[in-house]
Amino acid sequence: MATPTGTETASVIEGGFKQPVQLDEHIIEIVSDSGEGAQKCGQTFGSISGKMGNGVWTVEIIPAEIQPPARSPAGASGIRIRLGCRYMTNMGDEADLAVAFNEQVLYSRIANGAYKEGTIVLLENKWATDPQEEIREAYATAVGEFRNNGLIVHELPMEEECLKLTSNPRKGKNMFALGMLAQIYARDVDKCLAEIAQTFSRKGDKVIQANQDLFNAGCAFAAEQIEYHFRVPPYTTDMSKPTIITSGNQAVGLGVMAAGMELVSMYPITPATSASHYVAEVFQNVGGFIHQAEDEIAAISFAIGASYAGKTACTITSGPGVALKTEMIGLAVMAEIPLVIVDVQRGGPATGLPTKVEQADLLSAIYGAPGDAPKVVIAAATIEECLHFVILARKLAEAFRTPVILLTDANLATGVQPYPRPQIKEEWFTAPVDRSAWDEHVPPYDWDPETGLSPRPIPGQRNGEYVLTGLSHTRRSKVAYDSDTNQVTHKMRSRKLAALLKTLKPPKVHGDDEGDLLVVGWGSTMGAIEEAIDHLREDGKRVSYLHLRFLSPLEPGLKEIFSRFKKVMTVEINYSDDLKDPLIDEESRRYAQLAILLRAKTLVDVDCWSVVYGHPLQPGMIYKVISDRLKKQNN
Amino acid sequence: MFGLKADWSLEVFERYFTLGNYAGGEARWCPGCGDLGVLNTVHRVMRDAQMLPEKSVVVSGIGCSSRLPHYVGTYGLHGLHGRALPLANGVKSRRPDLDVWVGTGDGDCFSIGAGHWIHAVRYNMDMVVLIFDNGIYGLTKKQTSPTTPIGASTNTHPTGAFLPPLNPLTITLGITNVSFVAQVPDWNPPLLYETIKAAHQHKGTGFVRILQRCPVFSPDFCKPYQENPEQMLLLTHENGIPMDPGVKRLFPEHQEHDPQNWVEAMELARDQVKLPVGLLYYDPDAAVYNDQSAQGLDTTNEEKLTALNAALDRFAI
Ligand SMILES: Cc1ncc(C[n+]2csc(CCOP(=O)(O)OP(=O)(O)O)c2C)c(N)n1
Numbered sequence: 001m002a003t004p005t006g007t008e009t010a011s012v013i014e015g016g017f018k019q020p021v022q023l024d025e026h027i028i029e030i031v032s033d034s035g036e037g038a039q040k041c042g043q044t045f046g047s048i049s050g051k052m053g054n055g056v057w058t059v060e061i062i063p064a065e066i067q068p069p070a071r072s073p074a075g076a077s078g079i080r081i082r083l084g085c086r087y088m089t090n091m092g093d094e095a096d097l098a099v100a101f102n103e104q105v106l107y108s109r110i111a112n113g114a115y116k117e118g119t120i121v122l123l124e125n126k127w128a129t130d131p132q133e134e135i136r137e138a139y140a141t142a143v144g145e146f147r148n149n150g151l152i153v154h155e156l157p158m159e160e161e162c163l164k165l166t167s168n169p170r171k172g173k174n175m176f177a178l179g180m181l182a183q184i185y186a187r188d189v190d191k192c193l194a195e196i197a198q199t200f201s202r203k204g205d206k207v208i209q210a211n212q213d214l215f216n217a218g219c220a221f222a223a224e225q226i227e228y229h230f231r232v233p234p235y236t237t238d239m240s241k242p243t244i245i246t247s248g249n250q251a252v253g254l255g256v257m258a259a260g261m262e263l264v265s266m267y268p269i270t271p272a273t274s275a276s277h278y279v280a281e282v283f284q285n286v287g288g289f290i291h292q293a294e295d296e297i298a299a300i301s302f303a304i305g306a307s308y309a310g311k312t313a314c315t316i317t318s319g320p321g322v323a324l325k326t327e328m329i330g331l332a333v334m335a336e337i338p339l340v341i342v343d344v345q346r347g348g349p350a351t352g353l354p355t356k357v358e359q360a361d362l363l364s365a366i367y368g369a370p371g372d373a374p375k376v377v378i379a380a381a382t383i384e385e386c387l388h389f390v391i392l393a394r395k396l397a398e399a400f401r402t403p404v405i406l407l408t409d410a411n412l413a414t415g416v417q418p419y420p421r422p423q424i425k426e427e428w429f430t431a432p433v434d435r436s437a438w439d440e441h442v443p444p445y446d447w448d449p450e451t452g453l454s455p456r457p458i459p460g461q462r463n464g465e466y467v468l469t470g471l472s473h474t475r476r477s478k479v480a481y482d483s484d485t486n487q488v489t490h491k492m493r494s495r496k497l498a499a500l501l502k503t504l505k506p507p508k509v510h511g512d513d514e515g516d517l518l519v520v521g522w523g524s525t526m527g528a529i530e531e532a533i534d535h536l537r538e539d540g541k542r543v544s545y546l547h548l549r550f551l552s553p554l555e556p557g558l559k560e561i562f563s564r565f566k567k568v569m570t571v572e573i574n575y576s577d578d579l580k581d582p583l584i585d586e587e588s589r590r591y592a593q594l595a596i597l598l599r600a601k602t603l604v605d606v607d608c609w610s611v612v613y614g615h616p617l618q619p620g621m622i623y624k625v626i627s628d629r630l631k632k633q634n635n
Numbered sequence: 636m637f638g639l640k641a642d643w644s645l646e647v648f649e650r651y652f653t654l655g656n657y658a659g660g661e662a663r664w665c666p667g668c669g670d671l672g673v674l675n676t677v678h679r680v681m682r683d684a685q686m687l688p689e690k691s692v693v694v695s696g697i698g699c700s701s702r703l704p705h706y707v708g709t710y711g712l713h714g715l716h717g718r719a720l721p722l723a724n725g726v727k728s729r730r731p732d733l734d735v736w737v738g739t740g741d742g743d744c745f746s747i748g749a750g751h752w753i754h755a756v757r758y759n760m761d762m763v764v765l766i767f768d769n770g771i772y773g774l775t776k777k778q779t780s781p782t783t784p785i786g787a788s789t790n791t792h793p794t795g796a797f798l799p800p801l802n803p804l805t806i807t808l809g810i811t812n813v814s815f816v817a818q819v820p821d822w823n824p825p826l827l828y829e830t831i832k833a834a835h836q837h838k839g840t841g842f843v844r845i846l847q848r849c850p851v852f853s854p855d856f857c858k859p860y861q862e863n864p865e866q867m868l869l870l871t872h873e874n875g876i877p878m879d880p881g882v883k884r885l886f887p888e889h890q891e892h893d894p895q896n897w898v899e900a901m902e903l904a905r906d907q908v909k910l911p912v913g914l915l916y917y918d919p920d921a922a923v924y925n926d927q928s929a930q931g932l933d934t935t936n937e938e939k940l941t942a943l944n945a946a947l948d949r950f951a952i
């Protein structure tokens with residue numbers, strides 16, 4: 001997408017201005033072989049920029065293999081930082097500037113469409129003089145190709161400069177690069193030095209000093225050798241409002257603690273694991289315990305056991321883990337045990353794309369259980385919501401005596417963003433149950449006939465003794481196979497979702513309340529879709545966006561909202577058939593997952609556009625797709 | 636004992652529990668089913684220990700034997716097939732004040748729940764684990780279980796089970812951090828009582844394999860031992876299961892066995908000719924996972940708030 005920012009950048013390069021250039025936003029990538037600290041460099045840069053009042057979105061570039069060979073396209077490891085003078089909600093389109101420690105890793109980024117004509121590349125030049133002829137040749141070829149493709153390549157002796165300070169530049173080059181970027185983008189040097197001190201605080205003063213020296217050297221080098229001076233002004237001058245900057249998985253971990261979870265029971269699975277890593281690091285400070293179970297089934301069983309015994313519990317996993325937990329989720333539905341299940345979605349099916357984003361667990365989250373198993377399913381749209389929705393999930397689980405599945409995804413999990421620091425309220429984390437005696441006249445499932453809701457006895461409460469069972473059971477939790485009991489208890493469990501729905505307000509439309517096209521989405525794609533919609537609206541297009549956070553039950557009022565648009569379509573990261581493909585017609589076409597739900601719910605002919613490229617949707621891409629649809633629609 | 640405090644307070648007196656307090660729904664097992672004897676014994680052990688009914692939880696999986704919680708008047712958790720142990724571990728994890736009992740069948744524990752079996756023994760959480768081993772899938776009507784004897788005819792192997800049966804004792808003994816392994820037939824009530832009581836008093840996972848009669852689907856599983864008690868070897872020791880001379884008399888074969896002698900326990904467990912009965916192994920010092928998992932229970936809201944704010948501080952900009 002050609003944004004005004006893009007053209008401005010290009011003019012800088014052509015002119016080689018020394019004057020600082022004011023920008024609305026800039027996208028920076030740092031790419032290297034894995035183990036060269038590119039991610040640490042980018043995270044530090046991102047959090048300094050956040051501290052300076054910029055909108056920031058950071059996302060890691062993860063190599064396809066665990067131990068990729070050095071200097072290979074498959075090994076591209078690194079980070080992207082999108083920096084702006086407004087709140088950032090997604091990773092954006094092509095990068096404006098890249099720092100690369102070797103030329104090969106750039107190939108995979110180029111293949112991913114990460115760069116455009118005019119992208120500035122600051123490239124390590126030591127390969128030009130490598131003792132091995134093949135490497136020298138490969139380097140020369142690549143630089144030629146990059147230039148032919150319109151990249152502005154600057155070959156820089158980063159390693160040589162670092163060698164003046166350290167014998168192991170592989171470990172220090174990242175801080176040198178940070179210094180260069182700090183100079184180019186006029187970052188506050190004191191803040192940078194403090195951030196470096198914090199990053200290496202565990203490693204002692206010597207290491208901190210060494211890294212600060214490298215940083216200073218990077219600054220000095222850039223000041224002398226690099227012509228670019230970019231200024232991305234802050235979007236908030238009000239830095240008094242407390243702000244935190246976290247990844248989505250750290251936000252989940254904070255949410256787990258703020259929600260008063262006493263137990264996290266998990267089995268490692270990418271991309272969910274880092275949430276548990278964070279919890280494991282700090283959980284004991286709030287008195288919590290993390291249990292690494294022998295498998296996902298054991299993990300959820302353990303959590304259900306704890307919840308049955310009156311302790312707030314959750315399990316954190318990804319799609320394949322949810323699949324294994326399915327039978328137990330059914331038990332929690334049947335026996336009405338509150339439980340929070342966080343599903344950090346990845347690409348599927350089977351082992352799929354473990355580190356990549358997808359939104360394809362929606363239907364299995366809602367329907368993937370034997371029998372009718374109504375449960376609450378919600379999805380976080382932002383990193384901030386990753387935190388708050390765990391708290392919401394716990395409240396819903398307890399109030400509605402049900403498991404709640406919270407969907408996030410790999411994009412949110414690894415994205416890093418500043419957001420308002422939550423003002424923790426004691427009610428969020430207070431333990432749920434009192435231990436006083438239970439009224440013996442009240443059965444363990446005292447369903448309110450209208451709402452299906454009922455209070456829950458907890459072991460330890462006198463006169464509340466009952467046997468939880470996954471078999472069909474009466475109000476007294478007695479096994480009952482008769483037809484009426486089964487019919488009525490299904491009603492009671494289902495009714496709870498209706499009761500929850502009645503408490504929800506219709507979602508707000510982003511843009512006008514009526515128009516030619518309404519785009520509907522859910523989860524982490526919100527930021528990118530809204531950005532695209534905003535551009536389209538600036539172009540005069542009559543298009544709006546509707547974002548859904550409650551997927552089960554679906555938010556109210558949808559049919560009415562849809563009726564005000566000529567056409568409705570979803571945009572999602574999951575697979576759907578393309579009508580242009582062989583054999584695919586209205587009859588054979590398989591729709592995207594939210595589209596299936598909406599079509600069934602509203603009987604509106606909801607269209608969809610969805611892809612499974614394994615990366616987050618980018619605003620430019622969505623802009624193009626929707627423009628095309630509008631063109632077709634208006635013809 | 637008997638729930639009496641030294642001050643003889645009325646409250647305590649009022650809360651003397653009889654067998655009736657531990658009775659649940661009417662047991663629906665077949666006449667002659669070994670589960671009935673185990674149930675009565677559980678009631679008696681609970682009564683004699685005066686366990687608070689509201690603080691006891693009986694957890695099970697799925698199977699005939701897993702109906703156990705429905706027949707006990709305490710709290711109960713009748714879970715899913717194979718998952719009794721992780722459910723029970725979860726119950727105990729943050730509620731060490733609860734007295735946790737597990738009832739599980741040979742299919743439930745040794746087949747579908749086999750992974751959990753290994754890990755639960757290693758976690759060694761403080762609970763009683765009763766395995767109702769009838770050498771068959773009872774509830775689903777006579778399919779081969781891991782402990783079905785070779786050649787026994789079942790509905791899934793009508794011409795006889797192919798494989799030698801799995802030995803639950805050697806496996807359990809082989810698990811690191813195992814702390815209590817006993818074996819007992821259901822048809823000897825005094826020995827059953829003493830064995831379950833010892834498992835209950837043990838701090839850690841008291842693993843009791845019960846040879847359980849299923850006259851309907853696997854009558855031949857226990858019959859050899861019922862008819863020829865000399866095929867069993869009674870393990871005696873001052874640190875073993877207490878037993879009076881009357882019980883000993885019923886077992887022609889005895890052996891003095893120190894339950895802290897793991898090597899000898901393994902040898903006894905491997906013996907396919909004489910089935911060891913009594914306490915095979917006991918380690919009072921094995922690590923107990925709920926000592927770890929229950930840490931932090933006394934954290935106050937104030938401390939939590941402080942810790943939460945400290946956690947947020949780390950991300951503050
Ligand atoms: C996931 C699942 N698979 C299979 C079953 C069917 N099933 C119920 S009980 C059982 C076997 C029970 O055998 P065992 O554990 O030995 O208990 P017993 O009935 O002999 O006491 C089976 C296969 C089930 N309930 N759930």
Ligand code: SF4
Nearest residue numbers: 664665668699773849
């Ligand atoms: S089938 Fe066997 S195990 Fe099941 S209740 Fe009847 S006798 Fe007992």
Ligand SMILES: [Mg+2]
Nearest residue numbers: 740741769771
């Ligand atoms: Mg059995």
